[in-house]
Amino acid sequence: MAEARRWRAAGRQVVGYVGADTPVELLTAAGMLPVRLGGAPDGDSREGDRYLGRGLDPAARSLLSRLLAGDYGHLDGLVVSRDCEASSRLFYALRELRRIEPSVGLPPVHLVDVLHLPHHTTTRYVQAMLRQLRGTLEAWAGHEITDDEVGAAIGAHDRLRTRLAELAEARRARPARLTGTRMLSVLAATQTLPVERATELVEKLLAEVPSLREVHGRRTFLTGSGHDTVDVYSALEAAGLLIVGEDHDWGELPQRHRVGAPTELALAERYQHNGPTAPRASIRDRAAHTATAARACAAEVLLSYVRVHDDAPPWDFPAQRATTGLPAALLERQPYGALTEDAMKTVAMLRDGQEVRA
Known part of the structure; x- marks a missing residue:
């Protein structure tokens, strides 16, 4: 702050x-x-x-x-x-x-x-x-x-989204040099800074990516509940996963649509088509998006992390698993910002390529 x-x-x-x-x-x-x-x-x-x-x-x-x-x-x-x-x-x-x-x-x-x-x-x-x-x-x-002020703000936020899309592309590279934990922390920071400073932060990291050391882990696409802190990401990556993509609303998902024109109508259309998120989108749309995004980042496994009292994501999981065709696991009723002992056992199985029962 x-x-x-x-x-x-x-x-x-x-x-x-x-x-x-x-x-x-x-x-x-x-x-x-x-x-x-x-x-x-x-x-x-x-x-x-x-x-x-x-x-x-x-x-x-x-x-x-x-x-x-x-x-x-x-x-x-x-x-x-x-x-x-x-x-x-x-x-x-x-x-x-x-x-x-x-x-x-x-x-x-x-x-x-x-x-x-x-x-x-x-x-x-x-x-x-x-x-x-x-x-x-x-x-x-x-x-x-004024309309001019709205247009200027749209342009500034679209530039930030363009830089974030470039950072997401760099994150998906092989060999990987950006952990999911670092990516999530950057995304969170851009939502608390003036848009120009946020853009500078992302541009600085983009310039540093080629010189970062390689990071390793089983390439994982994360779905389910949103993550407003990096706690779960850190635990998963410490356990041997590498989060190369996600579709919750604190990750890449809300940044993928640009406004494209400096008008109030274009702004309305951008937010109308924001998502698809678990609470507001159909199971079919969620599954299609997850499959496309998981392929784009060459994910090897699919993991759905669901907090206690977050009821929407488990309904999506069967279709997401079927559409991606990836080894998958659903971690339900997890504590906020943490994973249970049983969940960590499941994560270890997923990391090691063992079959996880639905």
Whole structure:
């Protein structure tokens, strides 16, 4: 959060956001620093559990706990995308807490609802949602967001996505020189920095890749729950896997679509076609994407990691396994940011080429 502190010290606004369906271009256009919020697997989640209940995805409960504890410092606003049930419930809890417990000091919060159906009516709906968000951001910022500012922000974020696509291509190379852990940490960092600085960070790493030492492990495509920390990646790669691709919304997946034109309509279409994520896409679309992405990175195995209370990914797994044709394993009901002992035994079997029972 050092960048956020510098941003505030310069008299500029910092806005937190939840979910990859948040159109960060509008926040950048408003002169704000968009900071994607995540949980902390080792943190105290009791406050989040109190308001959200223990039957919800622990990542959302942890995130709420961090907000209530002031871990993110002063935020001038919060934007939550309705990308899954946990995000929706988080939004309503934040809105109600702000209403009934103003002493907590939560910032104003806005919900953006992006639908992903392939229809023109969906595009118009998403465009209307983006206009609502734009109006809210203008109220928070105290000034109008011009079309030129939106166009410039679109161009800046598209340049970042282009550099990230190049980094993803470098990650898929043989021999490998980028671990999945490092790639995920870079992706997370780009979602907390001003877009120009994030682009510079990626360009610097791209220049260094040829000189990095080779990394080894069984080439693995990771699907299932999202990962807002590197804990699980680190454990899997320490156990002998090498994560060369993933399709969750903290990885490469949300970066693959560019806007392509400096218009509000193009921006709406970009977020309409964002994904496909487990909570919002069909099983067939998920399986097709996973198979294509796994082939592109020459994956040798498929691994689905699913957190406790994350109900969508297990429905995708049978079709993903069949479509990829790879040796595969499903790790269900895993603790947030960690793996059970039984899961690690399964990982060892996958690493060693042993058959894993469905």
